[in-house]
Amino acid sequence: GYSWAYSGAHGEKTWPTNYGFCGGVYQSPLDFHENILQYDSSLRPIKLFGYDVATAESFTVSNNGHSVSVTLVPTMKIEIEPFHYTASQLHLHWGHKNNPKGSEHCIEGRRFPAEVHVVHYNSDKYTDITKATEAADGLAVLGILIEVGSFNPSFENILSHLNSIKYKDQSIQIAGFNVQELFPKRLDEYFRYEGSLTTPPCNPSVLWTVFRNPVLISEAQLFALETTLYCTDRNSSEPIQMTNNYRQLQAHGDRLVSVSFRE
Ligand SMILES: NS(=O)(=O)c1cc(-c2ccccc2)cc(-c2ccccc2)c1
Ligand SMILES: [Zn+2]
Numbered sequence: 001g002y003s004w005a006y007s008g009a010h011g012e013k014t015w016p017t018n019y020g021f022c023g024g025v026y027q028s029p030l031d032f033h034e035n036i037l038q039y040d041s042s043l044r045p046i047k048l049f050g051y052d053v054a055t056a057e058s059f060t061v062s063n064n065g066h067s068v069s070v071t072l073v074p075t076m077k078i079e080i081e082p083f084h085y086t087a088s089q090l091h092l093h094w095g096h097k098n099n100p101k102g103s104e105h106c107i108e109g110r111r112f113p114a115e116v117h118v119v120h121y122n123s124d125k126y127t128d129i130t131k132a133t134e135a136a137d138g139l140a141v142l143g144i145l146i147e148v149g150s151f152n153p154s155f156e157n158i159l160s161h162l163n164s165i166k167y168k169d170q171s172i173q174i175a176g177f178n179v180q181e182l183f184p185k186r187l188d189e190y191f192r193y194e195g196s197l198t199t200p201p202c203n204p205s206v207l208w209t210v211f212r213n214p215v216l217i218s219e220a221q222l223f224a225l226e227t228t229l230y231c232t233d234r235n236s237s238e239p240i241q242m243t244n245n246y247r248q249l250q251a252h253g254d255r256l257v258s259v260s261f262r263e
Contacts, residue, residue, distance in 0.1 A: 001200070002018035002019075002200075004199070005231070006066075006244055006245050006247070007244065015200050015202065019200040019201045019202055021201055021203055022201070022202035024202070024204060026196055026255070027250035028105075028195030028206065028247075028250060029104035029246075029247060029250060030249060030252060030255075031105075031106040032105065032108070032210070032259075033107075033109060034108065036257055037191075037256070037257050037258075039259055039260075039261070039262055040192070040258040040259065043190070043192055043258060043260035044081060045188035045260075046078055046079075046080065046187045046188075046190065047078060047187075048078055048180055048183075048187070049076070050073075050075040051178060052178040052179075052180065053075075053178065054176050055176055056175075056176065057175070057176035058173045058175060058176060059072060059073070059177075060173055061158060061161050061164075061165060061171060061172055062170070062171035063165040063166070063167060063171070063230075063242075066199060066231065067093065067242070067245055068092055068162065069089050069090065070089060070090045072087040072088060072089055072118075072179070074086050074087070076179065077123070082124075083122050083124045083125065084123060085123060086123035087118065089119050090116060090182075091116075091119075092114055092115065092116050092117075093117070093198075093245050093246040094114040094222070094226055094244075094245065094246070095111075095113065095114070095226065095244055095246070096226055096244050097223060097226045097243075100113050100222060101113060102115070102243075102244060102245065102246045103115035105208075105210045111246075112146060113147060113148055114217075115145055115146060116146065116182060116215075117141050118141065118142040120141070121133070121139055122137060122138050122140065125137070125138070126138055133197075133203055133205060134205070137205065137207070138205045139205050139206045140206070141207075141209070142183075142210075142211070143208065143210035143211065144210075144211055144214075145211065145214040146214055146215055146216075146217055146222070147214035147215070147216050148217065149216030149217070151220070152216055152217040152218065154178075154182055155182065155217050155221055158174075159217075161174060162225070162229060166228060166229060168230065168231060168232055169233055182215065183215070184212075184213040184215050185213070186212065188261075189211065189212035189213060190210060190212055190260050190261075191209070191212065191257050191258070192207075192208065192209055192259070192260065193208050193256070193257040193258065194206075194208070195208045195250075195255075198246075198247045199247070212261060226243060230242055
């Protein structure tokens with residue numbers, strides 16, 4: 001594929017040139033503001049299956065040049081009625097130490113310090129993630145907003161390894177852990193809408209679920225995320241720090257956002 005970035009010559013204004021969907025409809029992320037929200041009493045709590053992964057299993061933590069990603073195991077699934085979706089990977093979006101606001105989704109115009117995306121594909125309908133990504137109803141991504149607060153031992157499963165994957169294409173294996181520990185308690189309170197991948201190729205094939213309640217990590221944990229990784233590989237003569245890897249807010253068009261909670 002073509003190279004893309006969050007700033008500079010290949011920044012998001014240029015994405016539609018090489019990735020048509022990025023200039024199309026149903027794009028993500030969105031701002032969740034009052035007058036586009038609609039309560040939907042049919043929205044059930046998100047059910048997680050197989051998220052408590054044994055330490056005997058392993059995840060691959062990688063620097064893909066745009067984010068830190070954790071490859072998950074296919075025994076991890078979610079149910080969003082009537083379909084089951086199989087987990088593929090999770091990754092993060094964040095800002096910069098001098099402007100520590102890097103979530104992709106916003107609430108009432110407020111951008112949070114960071115955001116986790118757990119990517120799944122509809123395994124009831126599609127045999128693999130590539131086919132699912134090309135289908136309008138193929139993907140379900142869970143968004144977890146991150147706020148600064150107390151130290152979060154569960155996020156250390158990922159953040160404690162960032163120094164081993166400073167450069168693009170570096171990866172390491174880590175022991176399995178209970179990925180549900182990264183989630184907020186309330187899996188019944190979320191925003192729901194039809195959108196897209198927030199990175200090229202921006203396929204409009206994502207059923208988005210963004211939990212209402214953020215999870216907390218410490219100032220130091222956020223600082224590590226903002227200051228450790230590079231977009232460039234180990235040999236690059238011009239290293240580029242991996243910061244502000246979030247896409248700007250997209251137009252709602254005629255979309256409403258459903259909410260599973262009343263007030
Ligand atoms: N932000 S996102 O959730 O829309 C997203 C989903 C997927 C994705 C992953 C697997 C299957 C299908 C889609 C990959 C990325 C990505 C992030 C950084 C660099 C490159 C790609 C981002
Ligand atoms: Zn993402």
